[in-house]
Amino acid sequence: MTILRTLAAAAALAAAPVPATWAQSGPPPGCTEAQHDDFDFWLGTWNVYAPDDGPYQGRNTIVKSQGGCLITERWEGTGGSTGESLNTYDPLAGAWRQVWVSPGNFIDYTGGLDAAGAMVLEGEIFYPGNGTRAAFRGSWTLRDDGTVRQHFQQQDADGEWADWFTGIYVRVEADPRADEAEAARAG
Numbered sequence: 001m002t003i004l005r006t007l008a009a010a011a012a013l014a015a016a017p018v019p020a021t022w023a024q025s026g027p028p029p030g031c032t033e034a035q036h037d038d039f040d041f042w043l044g045t046w047n048v049y050a051p052d053d054g055p056y057q058g059r060n061t062i063v064k065s066q067g068g069c070l071i072t073e074r075w076e077g078t079g080g081s082t083g084e085s086l087n088t089y090d091p092l093a094g095a096w097r098q099v100w101v102s103p104g105n106f107i108d109y110t111g112g113l114d115a116a117g118a119m120v121l122e123g124e125i126f127y128p129g130n131g132t133r134a135a136f137r138g139s140w141t142l143r144d145d146g147t148v149r150q151h152f153q154q155q156d157a158d159g160e161w162a163d164w165f166t167g168i169y170v171r172v173e174a175d176p177r178a179d180e181a182e183a184a185r186a187g
Contacts, residue, residue: 027067028067029067030066030067030068030069031066031067031068031069031089032068033089035089035112036068036069036089037068038089038096038112038113038119039071039087039096039119039140040064041140041142041148042062042071042119042140042148042169043062043063043064043071044061044062044171044172045059045060045061045062045171045172045173046059046060046061046062046148046169046170046171046172047059047169047170047171047172047175047177047178047181048060048150048167048168048169048170049167049168049170049177050166050167050168051149051166051167051168054168055078055184056078056177056180056181056184056185057077057078057167058075058076058077058078058081059075059076059172059181059185060073060074060075060076060169061073061074062074069088069089070086070087070088071086071087071088072084072085072086072087073085073086073087073100075102076185078184081102081104082102082103083100083101083102083103084100084101084102085098085099085100085101085107086098086099090110093110095110095111095112096110096111096112096119096121097109097110097121098110098121098138104127104128104129105125105126105127105128106125106126106128107123107124107125107126107136107138108123108124109121109122109123109124109136109137109138110122110123114139116141117141117142118139118140118141118142119139119140119141120137120138120139121137121138121139122135122136122137123135123136123137124136125154134154134155134156135154135155136152136153136154136155136164137152137153137161138150138151138152138153139151146171146174147168147169147170147171148168148169149166149167149168149169150165150166150167150168150169151163151165151166152164152165152166
């Protein structure tokens with residue numbers, strides 16, 4: 001008898017009209033407010049190098065989708081490291097949010113543009129291998145030459161901030177070191 005009641009309730013819900021606020025006559029308008037473009041300087045396919053003309057670190061592809069509401073990142077580092085992030089302007093929090101996932105760590109942080117135009121996010125990193133957590137922050141700065149400097153720091157147990165990663169992003173199509181990057185990717 002309980003199964004029949006459950007099936008009857010499900011059938012009644014399925015037959016109920018959809019509230020007008022749920023129905024859409026066409027595609028949703030997407031995310032068109034100015035703040036949804038704050039991180040657009042990071043869009044593209046990039047070769048990433050260590051600072052000061054350092055060695056190739058990996059390739060990062062950043063694309064915008066979902067009507068301009070979502071930025072996705074796909075990282076492929078030297079030595080086989082990988083990771084992906086979802087980035088969005090969260091209207092409920094009034095801030096940008098990034099959630100990064102890789103086999104080695106999970107990062108969740110929020111923030112926005114600083115006075116100089118850099119994207120600055122702060123939150124926490126978690127290492128599933130040992131259960132360690134720490135305060136974490138990152139910044140992305142568009143530089144005059146069109147490259148982007150990405151800088152991450154992690155807070156240690158004494159409250160001191162230590163550099164975790166710094167990368168210089170160079171657009172693949174404008175990379176004067178593209179041959180070096182391709183050789184590193186191939187071998």
